[in-house]
Amino acid sequence: MPSSRRTEALVTRRALLGSGAAGALGGGLALMALQAWAAQDADAETLLRHGGVVAVFRHALAPGTFDPPGFRLGDCSTQRNLNDEGRAQARRIGEWFQQRQLLPHKVLSSPWCRCIDSASLAFGAPQVWAALGSPLGYPETTGAAHLRELRKALVAASERSGQFEVWFTHMFxxxxxxxxSTRSGEALIVRAHRNAGPQVLAKLSIAV
Structure with missing residues (x-):
């Protein structure tokens, strides 16, 4: 990756807007970064409005790596959870969809609290779906069977023109x-056909 692209990837849009684009990176590169994010958002909005896609979000910011030893599903106090910035990210996701009058046909979430909380703050209580659970969590919540289930559901969603789904899950x-994959609070806009694998059509980075 060229050095300018590496620099762009390390600086978030929110940092540019908060500190002034020219001051953060220098006018030309900063403008390119903001234009690239705007183009991604526009592409994603067009795809969502047309339907037949799924916005696969990585949960909002939850500092740390993996879960503490002995964590339990259903007990948020034992898990790695959203911090204040993560909760703000999730709210910004919901605001972006509301401002554009984009209403998901379904909102599905991993059973992990950081995913459920991300979905709830953005859209309201989601439908919890074990197949979206972290592959590095309990073995019984992961594996080839769940991947087949996800692909089948993605194909079904891709066949519904005019509707889209939102899934909250994990990077893995x-x-x-x-x-x-994406950073925390970002989404892949994905489609799949019966005889082809999932295709990433755009990325949505509204929460950063």
Missing amino acids: VQSDLASD
Whole structure:
């Protein structure tokens, strides 16, 4: 990756807007970064409005790596959870959809609290779906069977023109499903056909 692209990737849009684009990176590169994010958002909005796609979100910011030893599903006090910035990210996701009058057909979430909380703050209580659970969590919540389930549901969603779904999951699930992933609070806009694997059509980075 060229050095300018590496620099762009390390600076978030929110940092640019908060400190002034020219001061953060220098006018030309900063403008390119903001234009790139705006183009991604526009592409994603067009795809969502047309339907037949799923916005696969990585949960909002939850500092740390993995869960504490002995964590339990259903007990948020034992898990790695959203911090204040993560909760703000999730609210910004909901605001972006509301401002554009984009209403998901379904909102599905991993059973992990950081995913449920991300979905709830953005859209209201989601439908919890074990297949979206972290592959590095309990073994019984992961594996090839769940990946097949996700792909089947993605194909079904892709066949519904005019409707889209929103899924909240983990980086590892994004990667296993679509061979791509995002930062916290961002989404892959994904489609799949019966005779082809999942295709990433755009990324949505509204929360950063």
